[in-house]
Amino acid sequence: MDKTVAKLLDYRPKSLTAEIGKICRMNAIHDTPTSTLVIIPIEVENIVGLPCYKKYVYTIPEGHNEYCLETIMFNGVKQEGLPESITNFVEISVYYWKHDYKNYRPLLFEIVREESQYFANYEIGSNTWEPFSINGRVKLYGILAYLNAFFRDIIVLKMDALAGKYFGTNFQFGGGDRLMFVDEFNCSYKRFRRMKHTLYTGSTFRILHLRMKGIYIPFKESVLTTECIEASVYYMCYDKAYKEPLFLELLSHNGPRYYRYDGFCMDRFEIKSLKEYKQEHSITK
Known part of the structure; x- marks a missing residue:
């Protein structure tokens, strides 16, 4: 077998871990002591039309399409129900209340491609996310307002x-x-x-x-x-x-x-x- 073909067949994208809930103001990918690549998000506080919310945006640095987001962690626990491997995304966003200063309660997980995919976690203490199905007429504010009803307490x-x-x-x-x-x-x-x-x-x-x-x-x-x-x-x-x-x-x-x-x-x-x-x-x- 041609070495180039063999190399292509053996190619595996670099695995990334995203730790949601982290407080940070820069976007980067860095190594950890366990050699795990961790992607760091950018905080966005002023979202047009969403004055009560903030989001953290995860992006792959330009020219680094070899990365694949495989693991989502929160408080040291792997999050279940999200896609196993996330590739070819424009960005990934996690939404919180703006006054949730320590990011204790992530509300919505968004994968932005040609069309956005949404995932929600409806239960305090749960590490399982579920797909959130919407029609094209529902705006992001409506999604977050709906989720608020689960956290009235x-x-x-x-x-x-x-x-x-x-x-x-x-x-x-x-x-x-x-x-x-x-x-x-x-x-x-x-x-x-x-x-x-x-x-x-x-x-x-x-x-x-x-x-x-x-x-x-x-x-x-x-x-x-x-x-x-x-x-x-x-x-x-x-x-x-x-x-x-x-x-x-x-x-x-x-x-x-x-x-x-x-x-x-x-x-x-x-x-x-x-x-x-x-x-x-x-x-x-």
Whole structure:
């Protein structure tokens, strides 16, 4: 057999891995310690007609058609249901809410060729994507608006909200579905006061991130898989002006979990009993 023909028959495109959810602002392909080629996307924040969303665009550098996108990863887990090998694409885009600063919840996966293919993931904690079939009259905004209906229980918790109500989101679409009630309670041992946040429907909710005095506060690790019955912000009893939240309690059917500010984000910690709690951090320090 001719060596050139044999070489062509033996040709295999270079395998690429895309890690969706990564925070970055440049497009590149680089090697990792395991010799895996990883494609890095460009972030696009201002999308015409989609003010509440952002997307990350993955492209193959010009002149490098030998690459094939074979593996899609998110949080270190391979994503299922997407095409096994993706070649000859113009670009690949992943869409998120614009206020999802840590890219915790990818909404839509788009493969752009002559005609776009869409894939959606409808379940929190699932790594399986499904093809999203549309007709030519449906616009991208309509697709994302439809997907929002599956995530009505995801809110942005306003840490400094006092007794009353607020909208637990900072984007316009569907804000009324995220109305939160806040009630004040005196705690046991008379050492604490707490502000209890509940969804106005009385159903469970999930927290994307926190806000305090208009500033974004992330969790060290996403808590989206926690279905909260209520969330309580604790203050010392002498903090009459509620200036220094001590810690956050997320109550689910599995019991309470506690989080406090470590100077950069909210990190989980253990409390044996509120009586023994010692003040070490506050949100404002």
